[in-house]
Amino acid sequence: MDTLETMTEPEIGARVDARGLSCPMPIVKTAQAIKTVASGALVEVLATDPGSLKDFTAWCRSTGNELVEQAADGTVYRFVIRRK
Amino acid sequence: MTLTTERPTTAEPGLDAIAEAIAAAAPAPALAPEEEVKSRDLVLIWYSGDLEKTWASLILATTAAASGVNTKVFITFWGLQAFVKDEVRVTGETWMQKMLSLMQRPGMSHRKLSKMNFLGMGPWMMGVLAKKYGVAKPTELLEAAQALGVEFMPCQMTMDMFGLKREDMIDGLGEPVGAATVIDLLNNGASSLFI
Numbered sequence: 001m002d003t004l005e006t007m008t009e010p011e012i013g014a015r016v017d018a019r020g021l022s023c024p025m026p027i028v029k030t031a032q033a034i035k036t037v038a039s040g041a042l043v044e045v046l047a048t049d050p051g052s053l054k055d056f057t058a059w060c061r062s063t064g065n066e067l068v069e070q071a072a073d074g075t076v077y078r079f080v081i082r083r084k
Numbered sequence: 085m086t087l088t089t090e091r092p093t094t095a096e097p098g099l100d101a102i103a104e105a106i107a108a109a110a111p112a113p114a115l116a117p118e119e120e121v122k123s124r125d126l127v128l129i130w131y132s133g134d135l136e137k138t139w140a141s142l143i144l145a146t147t148a149a150a151s152g153v154n155t156k157v158f159i160t161f162w163g164l165q166a167f168v169k170d171e172v173r174v175t176g177e178t179w180m181q182k183m184l185s186l187m188q189r190p191g192m193s194h195r196k197l198s199k200m201n202f203l204g205m206g207p208w209m210m211g212v213l214a215k216k217y218g219v220a221k222p223t224e225l226l227e228a229a230q231a232l233g234v235e236f237m238p239c240q241m242t243m244d245m246f247g248l249k250r251e252d253m254i255d256g257l258g259e260p261v262g263a264a265t266v267i268d269l270l271n272n273g274a275s276s277l278f279i
Contacts, residue, residue, distance in 0.1 A: 021218040024147040028228045031150030049218075062151040 012080070013037035018047040019076060026052050027059050034065060034083050042068065045079040052077055125154045125274035127266055132279060133162030133188065135195035135207055135222075141279045142225035149232035156274070157229075158266045159257075160239035165190040166222075167238065168252050176247030184246065192222050192254075230256050237261045 014033040018026035026047045034043050045056070053070070056079045060067040069080040126148045130141050141157070148155040159167055168175060168190035175185040188196070197206040214221060220228070230236075238253065240260035270276055 021220070023219075024143050024150065024225075025218070025220050025228075028146050028150045028232065031232065059151055062153070064152075 011042055012044045013041035014043045016043065016045040018045060018049070018052075020048055022049055023051055023055065027055055030056075030059070030079075030081065031063075034081065037083055039083050041083055043081045043083065045081065047077045047079070048075055049077075052079070056081070124152075125269065125272070126156070127269045127274045127276045128155065128157045129266065129276065129278045130157050130159045130163035130166075131161050132198075133165045133195065134198040135210065136197055137279050138163075138166050138192070138195050138222055139225075141277075142222055142229060144277060144279075145234050146225055146229045146232060149229060149234045155229075155233075156235045156237060156269065158237050158239060158261070160242050162188075164238060164242050164246065164248060164253075166192050166195060167236065167254050167257060168248065169254055170194065172252050175249075175252050178247060181247035190252075192226055195222065226254075237265065239263075 014037050016026070016029045016033045018029050021029070026045065026049055030043065030045050033045075037043060045052075047056075049055075053072075056070065057067060059065075060081060064084040066082040066084065067079060068082050069078070071078045128141060128145050128148075132138065132141075141163075145155055145157055165185075165188060168185075170191035170193045172190060173185070174182050175190055176182045195207065196204075197210065200206040211221070213219075236257045238248075238257055238260045240262050242248070243260050
């Protein structure tokens with residue numbers, strides 16, 4: 001987990017720790033978190049649900065938010081999303 | 085057998101020209117630019133009071149609302165029993181209405197599985213598994229749905245038939261409506277789910 005913490009970028013406005021949570025909570029928590037940041041700001045999500053790989057792409061397509069980055073570190077997935 | 089994406093060498097030379105002509109005549113629809121994401125409507129018709137369907141309805145409703153879909157839930161028949169306050173044990177006025185609530189305990193925390201209920205053993209096992217795999221409980225999902233702005237519309241007819249009173253129901257429900265409201269939403273282009 002240490003490596004994930006050091007990977008964080010300064011401009012990230014909100015973080016969602018959805019590790020250990022199943023569908024739909026990673027998406028629900030992200031939808032709530034993204035409302036707390038300004039348009040153009042970034043939200044970082046950590047998740048362990050393998051379904052989230054497809055789900056975050058789909059969710060960004062539905063909402064118009066931009067999936068800036070997605071990476072996997074072992075079983076933890078990291079998504080960076082820019083609010084539209 | 086090996087799959088290959090290479091063009092077969094036996095293809096007739098004329099096929100390329102035909103393919104190009106088809107592509108020119110019917111260009112692939114371009115993905116809408118991000119700015120053009122429209123707000124859409126979903127009507128979920130929540131008919132069942134079974135635990136597994138309750139769970140599915142809540143997951144879909146919360147996800148729709150989280151995806152920017154204007155989500156309305158029409159709660160009817162057995163579905164309404166899930167929206168009675170957990171602490172209300174008996175509902176209704178007549179003996180038959182009361183019997184129905186006694187035979188099937190109302191409340192979001194008291195849902196039974198449609199199969200393998202085994203006097204509560206099934207739901208208990210579902211709860212243990214849900215906890216182990218990080219699946220939110222129905223009560224947590226309901227809270228999330230309300231926070232995300234999902235609109236719950238109880239069915240007036242079912243309220244009357246089961247003798248359910250406004251004070252029996254959880255807070256945050258909308259005004260009771262009838263089927264015509266649902267049909268009107270569908271006529272205006274809302275997607276629908278019946279669970």
